[in-house]
Amino acid sequence: MPLRYRVVLTDRAWPDANIEREILAGVGAELVEAPNTQESTLIALCADADALITNWAPVTSRVIESATRCRVISRSGIGLDNIAVETATRLKVLVTNVPDYCVAEVADHTLALILACARKIAFYHARTKRGEYRLAEGPPMHRLDRQTLGLVGLGRIARNLVPKARALGLNVVAQTRSMNSGGIDCRMVDFGELLAISDFVSLHLPLTPETQHLFGPHEFERMKPTAYLINTSRGGLVASDALWQALQARQIAGAALDVFSPEPPDLTLPLYCDERVIITPHAAFVSVESIADLRTRVAQQVADVLCGHRPKNVVNLPQNDS
Numbered sequence: 001m002p003l004r005y006r007v008v009l010t011d012r013a014w015p016d017a018n019i020e021r022e023i024l025a026g027v028g029a030e031l032v033e034a035p036n037t038q039e040s041t042l043i044a045l046c047a048d049a050d051a052l053i054t055n056w057a058p059v060t061s062r063v064i065e066s067a068t069r070c071r072v073i074s075r076s077g078i079g080l081d082n083i084a085v086e087t088a089t090r091l092k093v094l095v096t097n098v099p100d101y102c103v104a105e106v107a108d109h110t111l112a113l114i115l116a117c118a119r120k121i122a123f124y125h126a127r128t129k130r131g132e133y134r135l136a137e138g139p140p141m142h143r144l145d146r147q148t149l150g151l152v153g154l155g156r157i158a159r160n161l162v163p164k165a166r167a168l169g170l171n172v173v174a175q176t177r178s179m180n181s182g183g184i185d186c187r188m189v190d191f192g193e194l195l196a197i198s199d200f201v202s203l204h205l206p207l208t209p210e211t212q213h214l215f216g217p218h219e220f221e222r223m224k225p226t227a228y229l230i231n232t233s234r235g236g237l238v239a240s241d242a243l244w245q246a247l248q249a250r251q252i253a254g255a256a257l258d259v260f261s262p263e264p265p266d267l268t269l270p271l272y273c274d275e276r277v278i279i280t281p282h283a284a285f286v287s288v289e290s291i292a293d294l295r296t297r298v299a300q301q302v303a304d305v306l307c308g309h310r311p312k313n314v315v316n317l318p319q320n321d322s
Helices: 018-024 039-048 061-066 085-090 103-118 120-127 156-167 191-197 217-222 240-248 288-305
Strands: 007-008 028-035 051-054 072-074 093-098 147-154 171-175 202-203 228-231 254-257 278-281
Touching: 007 018, 007 039, 007 288, 018 028, 018 288, 028 288, 039 061, 051 288, 061 085, 072 288, 085 093, 093 288, 103 120, 103 156, 103 202, 103 228, 103 254, 103 278, 147 156, 147 191, 156 171, 171 191, 191 217, 217 240, 240 254
Parallel strands: 007 028, 007 051, 051 072, 072 093, 147 171, 147 202, 202 228, 228 254, 254 278
Antiparallel strands: none
């Protein structure tokens, strides 16, 4: 099929773009990969783009305004904090995501981090790897059964996590702004109570101006000194300086983090070197199956728009639609 469209891929977290290229070629679209994610590079490259696919790169207002032919910006992921959605909406550019491609993976990763905290897996692993085989050096461990998991946010991932956590004997409570359980059997509590009663506090929120640094000094003061913070959502939800201060003051027992602000973080900082903190490199979403699903659905959404169809998972509504 002759090439009629130009699609810019700003960045990717996988070895190649073969899936995207094959799907887009089927509708006459050429896929062009950006050599870097600098704003000036993307502005120049997107000037004649019919569509953008982005993973982590900042798709700023200036980038979108330069892409005068662009009809859709498709996020290879769930969150939208790297895209100037308001600008896209003003310019009648559709923005799409894939909100459910890795729900099971992130829920499983969250549960794995909870288990690692509870059973001190990372602590003992690091010690034994450096030649220290001393059980007594570890901090106290408590039976997981009947401990409380507090979910801040109750979207798809958190709802997937609930039955898995209960299967281990955890008591699960949740908090949302609406206090709506979303149709699942989960006790809803207010934010203060969740902090006070939870042995594990797990974050499942989008990053917005309202949730930026939701966890700061005041929130850590309200947590149990034996509690753990788990974050597989967005790094900006947690003020890292406040987390480090809370650990130093022994206001909480530890943390398990898969997301950071910025990414990658400076791993030489004391917070990330502390053996009470478990670190994984934004890996919660990854499986062979989830990545293939994501890439296929993202490319298909772009192809749908180029063919004149409305794609699934439009997250904004251009002002000329009602």
